[in-house]
Amino acid sequence: MGKSLRINVKLRMTIEIKKLEVSDLELFSSMVRLFEDVFEMKDFEMPSASHLQHTLRNEGFMAFVATSEGEVVGGMTVYTLAQYYAEKKLAYIYDLAVLGKYQRRGIGSRLIELLKNYCRDNGYEEIFVQADTVDDYALRFYRATGINEEEDVRHFYYTL
Numbered sequence: 001m002g003k004s005l006r007i008n009v010k011l012r013m014t015i016e017i018k019k020l021e022v023s024d025l026e027l028f029s030s031m032v033r034l035f036e037d038v039f040e041m042k043d044f045e046m047p048s049a050s051h052l053q054h055t056l057r058n059e060g061f062m063a064f065v066a067t068s069e070g071e072v073v074g075g076m077t078v079y080t081l082a083q084y085y086a087e088k089k090l091a092y093i094y095d096l097a098v099l100g101k102y103q104r105r106g107i108g109s110r111l112i113e114l115l116k117n118y119c120r121d122n123g124y125e126e127i128f129v130q131a132d133t134v135d136d137y138a139l140r141f142y143r144a145t146g147i148n149e150e151e152d153v154r155h156f157y158y159t160l
Contacts, residue, residue: 017067035095037099
């Protein structure tokens with residue numbers, strides 16, 4: 001999937017969405033900075049370029065980036081999970097964000113749609129994502145993207 005997808009978004013803005021390749025380190029770094037901004041991450045330290053490059057090389061990792069006139073305006077990271085219950089893989093959306101001034105223009109929905117098509121074409125069983133129950137914006141967003149099922153679950157963490 002080396003080709004990118006061009007879409008025209010409201011207000012005559014052209015958005016290009018592409019699946020990142022190993023050579024797209026600069027775009028990946030910009031996307032991580034976008035996540036830092038949108039998620040309001042305090043005291044964030046950018047990982048080294050070698051770590052980001054290693055992440056891009058990971059066969060169980062995918063990143064999709066949305067750009068407008070060369071600026072990264074949105075992005076999504078996804079992990080592939082092998083199952084032992086079935087032969088088909090699962091895709092877990094780890095992060096998805098769009099810069100504030102570009103939100104509500106269909107970019108996030110197009111990122112999800114592109115992932116659905118990619119996973120369907122590559123034999124995945126399903127895609128899943130978690131959203132905090134207090135994050136009404138994220139809940140509304142995901143509910144509007146054509147989900148098949150919703151669960152109310154709790155996550156438990158072990159800090160090491």
